[in-house]
Amino acid sequence: MSFTLQLDTSAWRRHLESVAAATSARAQLIPVVKGSGYGIGQNLLAREATRLGSGCIAVGTIYELDGILDAYAGDVVVLEPFEPRDASAERAWSRVLERTDSARVIRTVSRPSALFALSAGGGVSRVLIEARSSMHRFGMDERELLATLADTSIRSAIHEGRLAIEGLTLHLPMTQPADEETGRGAVSMSPRAREVCRWAGLWSAEVSGWTAQSATAAAIWTSHLSDDELASVAAATPGIELRSxxxxxxxxxxxxxxxAQGTVLAVHPLPARTRVGYRQRTGPKDGTLVVVSGGTGHGIGLSAPSPVASARQRVVAAGTGALESAGRAMSPFTWAGRQRWFAEPPHQHHSMIWLPRGCVIPAVGDQVTADVRFTTTRFDEVLEIDSPE
Known part of the structure; x- marks a missing residue:
C-alpha cells in the first residue's frame, strides 16, 4: 500500500493565483520547480506554471532539464551555475544542447572563467550573470563583474550575439542581510531590498552603455523578497524589469x-513487555503496534539540520536529543489527534508506531496523516481532489 499526497486542487490553485497576482503587479513571476518539485512533482508544477501563464520557470540543475523541457513549452533557467570544469555536468550540457529545443535554456554564470568559456564556444548561449549577494554562495563581486564585462572578448561576444545576456540574478538570504548598509533615501527599505537596489543601480549603469542587448539584459532577477519588499524595490527602480x-x-x-498520509498495513495489539522490530524494543503496557506505509525511502525519519536560535529552541533540541538517546523518537504520523511514537527507526518503506491502551485503533487500509518536510519527501502517488468551495 501507498504513502501518498492528497492535493486539494481547488484550494491549492486559489493560493497559487493569489501569489501570482500579488507578484505580477510588480514583477514577472518565475516559478521554481527544482528537485523533486517540492514533493509534488516537477511535471505537475510545470503544468501549473503553464496554467498561470508563466513564460519562464527555473530548475535546480542540468540533470533536471530533459523531463522539464518535454513537459513545459517556455524558457527554463538552470539555477546551479554553469561550470565547464565539472566533467559530468559538461557531458549533460552537451546532451541537452543536441536537443532541437535547447534555445529555450538559460544558463546561470557565476564565475568569469565560465563566461569566457561560453564566449569562446560556438553558437549562442543565453546567460544570466549571478552577482555575489550577502549569501556569499555563488556569484561575482562588483569588481569581478565590471572587469569581466569590460573585457574586449566578452564585449565582442555580447555585441555579436554569441552571449545573449538575460539579466543579473541575485540569490538572497531568507533572513535579512546583517552587513547591508543603509543608503540615503533607503531608510524605509529592508536590508534585503536595499541590497537589490544597490545591485540594480550598478547593473543599470553598466548595461545602459551597451550598443546591443541593453533592453533585454537590464532585467534584475531576485529571490526571497516579500510582496512589500518587491513593491519597494519596484518603486525605487523605475524602468527596470524585475523577475521574481x-x-x-x-x-x-x-x-x-x-x-501527506500513510496507509495502515497491519495492526497488532500486544501484551506488556513484548519485544518488536529489528531492534527488539518494548513498548507501552498493553499497547498496539501499527505498521504504516512510509519509510526512509519516502523521506520519513530524514531531516535536514535546522537553526537553533532561541532559548526555547535550545530546550526543545536538548529534550529531543535526550529522548532519542534513550531510544524514543517521535514519528511524523498523527492518529486520533496526537502525534505518535516510533516503535523503532523507520524501515525503507514502512514505519512501526505505538498506540497506547485506550486509544481508538485503526483498521488495515485506514489513512494516517503525516507532518513531513516536502522537499525531502517522495510520494508514491499525488492524489488530486476538489474540495467544495
Missing part, C-alpha cells in the same frame, strides 16, 4: 491544501 523567482512560498504556502 518563487518556489516554497508559491507551491507550499498553503499547507492546508496538502495532506
Amino acid at each position: 523567482r518563487i518556489g516554497t512560498r508559491l507551491w507550499l504556502g498553503d499547507r492546508s491544501a496538502l495532506t
Whole structure:
C-alpha cells in the first residue's frame, strides 16, 4: 500500500493565483520547480506554471532539464551555475544542447572563467550573470563583474550575439542581510531590498552603455523578497524589469491544501513487555503496534539540520536529543489527534508506531496523516481532489 499526497486542487490553485497576482503587479513571476518539485512533482508544477501563464520557470540543475523541457513549452533557467570544469555536468550540457529545443535554456554564470568559456564556444548561449549577494554562495563581486564585462572578448561576444545576456540574478538570504548598509533615501527599505537596489543601480549603469542587448539584459532577477519588499524595490527602480523567482512560498504556502498520509498495513495489539522490530524494543503496557506505509525511502525519519536560535529552541533540541538517546523518537504520523511514537527507526518503506491502551485503533487500509518536510519527501502517488468551495 501507498504513502501518498492528497492535493486539494481547488484550494491549492486559489493560493497559487493569489501569489501570482500579488507578484505580477510588480514583477514577472518565475516559478521554481527544482528537485523533486517540492514533493509534488516537477511535471505537475510545470503544468501549473503553464496554467498561470508563466513564460519562464527555473530548475535546480542540468540533470533536471530533459523531463522539464518535454513537459513545459517556455524558457527554463538552470539555477546551479554553469561550470565547464565539472566533467559530468559538461557531458549533460552537451546532451541537452543536441536537443532541437535547447534555445529555450538559460544558463546561470557565476564565475568569469565560465563566461569566457561560453564566449569562446560556438553558437549562442543565453546567460544570466549571478552577482555575489550577502549569501556569499555563488556569484561575482562588483569588481569581478565590471572587469569581466569590460573585457574586449566578452564585449565582442555580447555585441555579436554569441552571449545573449538575460539579466543579473541575485540569490538572497531568507533572513535579512546583517552587513547591508543603509543608503540615503533607503531608510524605509529592508536590508534585503536595499541590497537589490544597490545591485540594480550598478547593473543599470553598466548595461545602459551597451550598443546591443541593453533592453533585454537590464532585467534584475531576485529571490526571497516579500510582496512589500518587491513593491519597494519596484518603486525605487523605475524602468527596470524585475523577475521574481518563487518556489516554497508559491507551491507550499498553503499547507492546508496538502495532506501527506500513510496507509495502515497491519495492526497488532500486544501484551506488556513484548519485544518488536529489528531492534527488539518494548513498548507501552498493553499497547498496539501499527505498521504504516512510509519509510526512509519516502523521506520519513530524514531531516535536514535546522537553526537553533532561541532559548526555547535550545530546550526543545536538548529534550529531543535526550529522548532519542534513550531510544524514543517521535514519528511524523498523527492518529486520533496526537502525534505518535516510533516503535523503532523507520524501515525503507514502512514505519512501526505505538498506540497506547485506550486509544481508538485503526483498521488495515485506514489513512494516517503525516507532518513531513516536502522537499525531502517522495510520494508514491499525488492524489488530486476538489474540495467544495
